[in-house]
Amino acid sequence: MTQETTAVRQPTRRAFLKGAGSATAITLTIGFEWAGTTRRAVGVAAPSAGTPFAPNAFLRIGADNSVTVIAKHVEMGQGAYTGIATIVAEELDANWSLVRVESAPADATRYANFALGKIQGTGGSSAMANSWMQLREAGAKGRAMLLSAAARQWHVPVTELTVANGIVYHPGSKRQAPFGSLIRTAALIPVPDQVTLKDPKDFKLIGHQVPRVDVPAKVDGSAQFTLDVVLPGMLVALLKRPPLFGATVRSFDASAATAIPGVVKVVQVPRGVAVVANGFWAAKQGRDALKVDWDDVNAEKRSSTAIMDEYRRIAEQPAASARSEGDSAQAIRNAAHKLSASFEFPFLAHAPMEPLDAVVKLTASSCEIWAGDQFQTVDQGNAAKTAGLDPQQVSIHTLYAGGSFGRRANPGSDFIVEAVSIAKACGADGTPIKLQWTREDDLHGGLYRPMYFHKLEAGLSEKGELTGWRHVIVGQSIMADTLFAPIMIKNGIDPTSVEGAATIAYAIPNLTVDLATTKSPVPILWWRVVGSSHTTFAVEAFIDEVATAAGEDGFTFRRKLLEHQPRMKAVLELAAEKAGWSKGPMPKGKGRGIAVAEAFKTFVAQVAEVSVDETGHVKVDRIVCAVDCGTAINPDVIAAQMEGGIGFGLGAVLYGQITLKDGRVEQDNFNSYRVLRMNEMPKVEVHIVPSAEAPTGVGEPGVAPVGPAVANAIFAATGKRIHVLPFPKPSAA
Amino acid sequence: MSTSFVLNGKPITLDADLNMPLLWAVRELAGLPGTKFGCGMALCGACTVHLDGQAIRSCVMPLSGVAGRQVTTVEGLQSKPAKAVQAAWISLQVPQCGYCQSGQVMSATALLEKNTAPTDADIDAAMSGNICRCATYSRIRAAIHTAAQSLKA
Numbered sequence: 001m002t003q004e005t006t007a008v009r010q011p012t013r014r015a016f017l018k019g020a021g022s023a024t025a026i027t028l029t030i031g032f033e034w035a036g037t038t039r040r041a042v043g044v045a046a047p048s049a050g051t052p053f054a055p056n057a058f059l060r061i062g063a064d065n066s067v068t069v070i071a072k073h074v075e076m077g078q079g080a081y082t083g084i085a086t087i088v089a090e091e092l093d094a095n096w097s098l099v100r101v102e103s104a105p106a107d108a109t110r111y112a113n114f115a116l117g118k119i120q121g122t123g124g125s126s127a128m129a130n131s132w133m134q135l136r137e138a139g140a141k142g143r144a145m146l147l148s149a150a151a152r153q154w155h156v157p158v159t160e161l162t163v164a165n166g167i168v169y170h171p172g173s174k175r176q177a178p179f180g181s182l183i184r185t186a187a188l189i190p191v192p193d194q195v196t197l198k199d200p201k202d203f204k205l206i207g208h209q210v211p212r213v214d215v216p217a218k219v220d221g222s223a224q225f226t227l228d229v230v231l232p233g234m235l236v237a238l239l240k241r242p243p244l245f246g247a248t249v250r251s252f253d254a255s256a257a258t259a260i261p262g263v264v265k266v267v268q269v270p271r272g273v274a275v276v277a278n279g280f281w282a283a284k285q286g287r288d289a290l291k292v293d294w295d296d297v298n299a300e301k302r303s304s305t306a307i308m309d310e311y312r313r314i315a316e317q318p319a320a321s322a323r324s325e326g327d328s329a330q331a332i333r334n335a336a337h338k339l340s341a342s343f344e345f346p347f348l349a350h351a352p353m354e355p356l357d358a359v360v361k362l363t364a365s366s367c368e369i370w371a372g373d374q375f376q377t378v379d380q381g382n383a384a385k386t387a388g389l390d391p392q393q394v395s396i397h398t399l400y401a402g403g404s405f406g407r408r409a410n411p412g413s414d415f416i417v418e419a420v421s422i423a424k425a426c427g428a429d430g431t432p433i434k435l436q437w438t439r440e441d442d443l444h445g446g447l448y449r450p451m452y453f454h455k456l457e458a459g460l461s462e463k464g465e466l467t468g469w470r471h472v473i474v475g476q477s478i479m480a481d482t483l484f485a486p487i488m489i490k491n492g493i494d495p496t497s498v499e500g501a502a503t504i505a506y507a508i509p510n511l512t513v514d515l516a517t518t519k520s521p522v523p524i525l526w527w528r529v530v531g532s533s534h535t536t537f538a539v540e541a542f543i544d545e546v547a548t549a550a551g552e553d554g555f556t557f558r559r560k561l562l563e564h565q566p567r568m569k570a571v572l573e574l575a576a577e578k579a580g581w582s583k584g585p586m587p588k589g590k591g592r593g594i595a596v597a598e599a600f601k602t603f604v605a606q607v608a609e610v611s612v613d614e615t616g617h618v619k620v621d622r623i624v625c626a627v628d629c630g631t632a633i634n635p636d637v638i639a640a641q642m643e644g645g646i647g648f649g650l651g652a653v654l655y656g657q658i659t660l661k662d663g664r665v666e667q668d669n670f671n672s673y674r675v676l677r678m679n680e681m682p683k684v685e686v687h688i689v690p691s692a693e694a695p696t697g698v699g700e701p702g703v704a705p706v707g708p709a710v711a712n713a714i715f716a717a718t719g720k721r722i723h724v725l726p727f728p729k730p731s732a733a
Numbered sequence: 734m735s736t737s738f739v740l741n742g743k744p745i746t747l748d749a750d751l752n753m754p755l756l757w758a759v760r761e762l763a764g765l766p767g768t769k770f771g772c773g774m775a776l777c778g779a780c781t782v783h784l785d786g787q788a789i790r791s792c793v794m795p796l797s798g799v800a801g802r803q804v805t806t807v808e809g810l811q812s813k814p815a816k817a818v819q820a821a822w823i824s825l826q827v828p829q830c831g832y833c834q835s836g837q838v839m840s841a842t843a844l845l846e847k848n849t850a851p852t853d854a855d856i857d858a859a860m861s862g863n864i865c866r867c868a869t870y871s872r873i874r875a876a877i878h879t880a881a882q883s884l885k886a
Contacts, residue, residue: 077830077867211826218831219822221767221807225832228766261750279761280770281753353771353779353832353866402769402832403866439772636826640872644829647868670776670864679857681870 053183055145055191057110058138059088065166065180067094072104072111072120073127074374075214076352076401076408077644078699079637080127082212084135086633087128090205091139091198092146094179095166101213103398106376117487121375123409123526125600125697128633132695140195149185150177200692206633214400225402226357229370231432234359235264237422238283238436240290241272244299244663245446246521249273249292256289266290267425271414274422280436300521301663304451308344311453311474311518315342319472319516320492322502326510328457331468335459337549341542342456344724345475345534346657348449348527349442349673354402356415356437356445362387362423363430367394371416372401374409378483382413386420387428405528405648410447411482414523443673444665448658449527450476454501454538459510464550466561468510471501471538476524477517492517496526500535500704505568505598506543506561522660528648529700532599537653537725540595540708545721554594554712555581562596567628570689571605572596574626578687579607585716589613590621593712597704601696603628603689606646608682608709612717617730620650620682620710625702627686630693638698639686645702646684651676653707655726738799741765741809751797756780758796759806767807767835771864778863781836781843782806788843788859807835814845817883821876829867837863841877850881 052060052068060068069088075081081101089099104111108120114134115126143163150168151158154175162169169176200206217223242248252273254266262282267274275286332338359370360383367387373379376396384391401408408415419435426433437445452475459468477494479485488495493515495502502513527533547557555576562569576582576594586592589611596605609622625642632638655674659666667673711722722728737746740763747762754773759765759782768791771779775790782791783805810819818841821827828834837860844851844859851859856877865873 077828079829211823212828214831215823215826215828218828218834219819219838220810221765221835221838223831225769227770230764230766279757281750281757281761351866353769353777353830353864355770400832401830403830405866436770439774439777640826640829640869643871644868647870648866651868669774670772671774675864675866676868676870677862677864678860678870678873681868681874684871 053186055142055186056138057104058135059092059142061142061179061183063180063183065095065098065178067092067099067166067179069099069101070104071101072113073122073131074103074372074398074401074408076122076372076374076404078127078641079212079634080122081214082210082637083128083633084131085213086205086210087131087135088139090203091136092143093163093165096205096210098166099213106380106394106396108377111376119375120377121409123374123406124530125602125700127697128695129601129697136197137195140197141192144192144195145186145189146179146182148189149182153177153182153185200631206631207635209636210634212637223400225354225400226359226371227354227402227436229359229399229434231359231361234432234434235276235278236280236283236434236436237274237276237419238287238438239269239272239274239418239422240287240292241441241445242294242296242299244294244296244301245523246299247294247296250295251293253291256291257286260286260289265426267422269418269421269425271418271421274425276422276426276433283436284438298521299663300660302660303662304347304660307451307520307660308453311451312342314474314516314518315453315455315472317516319514321512322493322498322515323511323513328468328470328510328512331510332457332459332470335467336462337460338457339460339546339549340455340457341545341721341723343454343538343541345452345537346659346725347451347522348533348652348656349658349667350405350407350527351442351673351675352401352403352405352407355439355442356407357435358416358419359432359434360419360423361430361432362420362428364428365389365393367420368397369394369416369419370397370399372404372408373398374401374404375413378411379413379416382417383420386417387424406526406530407447410525411484414447439669443658443667443669446523447525448522449533450478450524452534454534456538456542458542458546460546460550464552466506466508466546466550469504469508469512471513472516473498473501473514473535474516475518476520478524478526478530480517496531498535499531500597500599501539503598504539505565506558507564508561528645529599529703532597532704536595536597536704537707537711540597540705541711541722544593544708544712544715558594558596567603568596568598571603571626571628574687574689575605575607575624578626578685579609579624581607589717591713591715591717593709593714593716595705595708595712597701599701599704602698602701604642604701604705606705606709608706608713610710610713610717612714615730616728618654618714618727620680622683622685623706623709625684625686626689627698627702628689628691629696629698630691631695632688632691633695635688638688641698642686642702643684645700646706647676647681649703649706650680650682650710653710653725653727654680657726736796736800738801739803741805747796749796751795753796755782755791755794755796755799755804759791759804765806765808769832769835771833777833778840779833779836781839781863783839783843786843786846788840807839810838810842812842812846814880814884815842817880818842818845818876821880821883825872825876825879827869827872827876829869833863833865837865837873841873841880844877845880845884849884851877
């Protein structure tokens with residue numbers, strides 16, 4: 001038996017260490033040592049000494065009792081590292097203070113996101129949902145093997161053992177052993193095929209206030225971002241990109257750029273001309289001095305106002321059907337009260353705090369990438385293609401990402417590919433190159449949340465019943481022309497264009513949702529909460545108008561239409577109750593509004609309270625938020641994601657817009673691309689619905705309802721509806 | 734083209750373009766990466782450091798402007814208010830992505846070093862120049878009040 005288990009076990013462990021080969025090296029390097037600067041890993045314990053016990057791809061236990069959880073998802077603020085570690089540590093019964101997190105190497109065979117198919121990546125608020133059973137099993141199997149090891153060492157039955165806080169106990173003989181003392185024996189135990197997972201009532205970490213693993217390093221400046229990567233001989237590159245989307249380099253004059261002290265090289269790459277220097281400041285000055293002549297024959301030269309005019313016309317023409325039930329045209333024609341409204345949504349930039357950056361070390365046979373990488377195996381494939389290598393020759397060190405909101409996960413891997421193409425143009429000689437975007441590059445660089453035009457019509461019976469609903473959406477498709485198109489786009493419908501609209505939860509007998517997909521050279525991308533970033537606004541602002549026409553308040557009217565949607569109804573009721581909705585209208589100059597959404601299988605309702613002064617200046621005083629995301633893995637992280645989503649969404653509806661003037665982006669930096677600031681943050685209360693359902697995501701859903709809740713509150717305060725985003729400036733209100 | 738100043742309590746001389754922003758000098762020449770780049774135009778506060786005790790934006794401060802003066806970065810925080818701020822940031826679990834938090838901590842520390850009992854209006858005035866795209870603002874506000882309380886105790 002021992003022989004056999006050894007035979008089974010050893011190759012597995014070796015396979016892990018070898019397969020992780022590059023992996024092991026990566027995980028041991030990440031965040032620790034660069035150019036002689038000692039940095040610390042995430043978490044509190046030091047890296048373990050000796051051969052660790054690695055029962056599976058997600059867990060390593062060291063002789064020093066440290067528990068290392070390997071994260072297949074990027075930590076970009078959403079708390080994924082903490083959630084991932086919590087799930088493993090819970091089933092393992094680990095001592096939380098000894099748990100640390102390492103990022104996984106790019107490897108779809110071990111680290112795929114089940115929500116995305118065979119891709120390692122993070123998105124769609126899926127980190128917890130797709131990892132839940134996988135990581136519970138990973139932890140539970142590790143625990144079972146440690147228990148077997150203790151049983152073997154002490155010659156007692158496993159059933160007599162208990163485990164808590166990283167220590168295995170045999171109460172009968174009063175013996176105890178910390179995990180680290182069991183790893184040599186545990187490595188000889190076969191990995192069990194099946195394990196019994198904990199009964200949720202026994203959870204000690206899940207559902208409790210577990211501190212985030214990344215917070216201490218994010219308070220003293222030691223957390224490692226891509227910006228902070230320093231490698232021997234590293235150069236810094238800034239890329240001059242075309243001023244119009246779709247333009248290309250015709251010619252360039254590098255003489256003034258190369259005259260700047262510190263500038264090493266100026267190289268042309270497919271996306272523009274790069275200035276490579278010995279530091280940021282020289283690269284920046286070099287790029288400012290660089291002269292490029294652009295060919296803009298195929299470029300987008302329209303203004304955003306012209307694009308919206310076109311969308312408005314397209315909305316009157318036949319479109320693809322995303323959902324059709326009953327006969328909405330007839331129902332609206334025959335309705336006692338008819339309503340219609342249109343909504344206009346601008347391009348939005350993600351504007352994460354860390355401007356995009358990536359470090360690439362390229363040779364003839366290898367490509368090493370350091371980045372806040374959100375789409376590891378997609379980026380690996382695109383980097384390989386750019387470099388002329390096999391994906392296996394590309395390794396990725398995933399670092400903390402300084403925000404993303406969708407931007408770092410993009411099917412074309414834009415900033416990664418740029419960095420690789422610059423390294424290639426520089427000779428692929430192994431010189432590490434850091435590509436650094438500036439804020440201006442970020443706002444001018446495209447991959448925006450698309451512009452959309454929505455047209456809605458509704459019909460009400462004499463009694464105020466909603467009998468018909470027609471919704472037309474016009475805009476670019478996020479999935480079109482990406483690797484996701486073949487699986488995602490069916491019958492001309494990109495589901496990310498219509499989610500939240502075609503999936504409307506209200507009971508409406510006659511319902512039509514149509515989509516007209518447009519084309520433009522302006523590159524677009526998902527933006528936090530994706531389709532629901534516009535569909536929820538259109539649906540929830542319009543349903544409020546319908547409620548008013550029906551003579552009912554927004555809460556009561558919605559509630560009646562959600563009788564068959566128990567979870568959505570429950571969050572609506574909870575938010576209304578906690579906000580004191582039943583107290584009725586607020587004093588003059590103040591208003592209360594409500595909105596509800598389902599996004600990525602998480603349900604969120606919010607009640608907004610606003611004050612509007614005589615100039616039309618809006619102050620959002622309070623947001624009461626109710627959320628049902630299934631099992632609450634970390635209630636404080638859930639609250640933080642709701643708070644953050646609310647602030648992010650609020651900034652967008654108040655100020656957010658990227659506009660084009662003759663094709664040129666009019667916003668340059670945070671002065672013209674306004675985002676929410678401290679003095680504008682409302683008080684936020686978050687209430688979590690207790691649930692035993694499997695966990696769903698929280699990174700994005702909190703963004704969806706805040707815009708319409710606030711717009712509906714502004715209507716309550718002023719009698720004015722908002723149909724064009726961002727909200728009107730006070731003087732124009 | 735050398736500039737001498739005091740960085741985190743120690744004298745330092747950097748040989749660099751006098752127009753180089755202090756941000757890049759401390760990051761790339763002095764090897765202190767805690768101070769972050771966010772906008773390059775004093776619009777976001779990610780690069781906040783203390784110059785003679787005042788919170789300033791290092792992305793627009795030329796190296797020549799700090800000659801002979803005292804510069805403190807997040808790596809050099811020592812004061813009681815600074816430690817209170819960092820402790821409150823941990824206890825209230827403020828950071829999300831964390832990229833702006835060095836700047837937030839520097840601005841909050843500068844506030845508490847001058848005003849041990851800031852009101853919400855004081856916090857708005859001192860902190861509205863520091864953008865957090867994760868919108869951790871409610872927790873930052875609460876953490877500043879917590880830090881102020883702990884300094885009183």
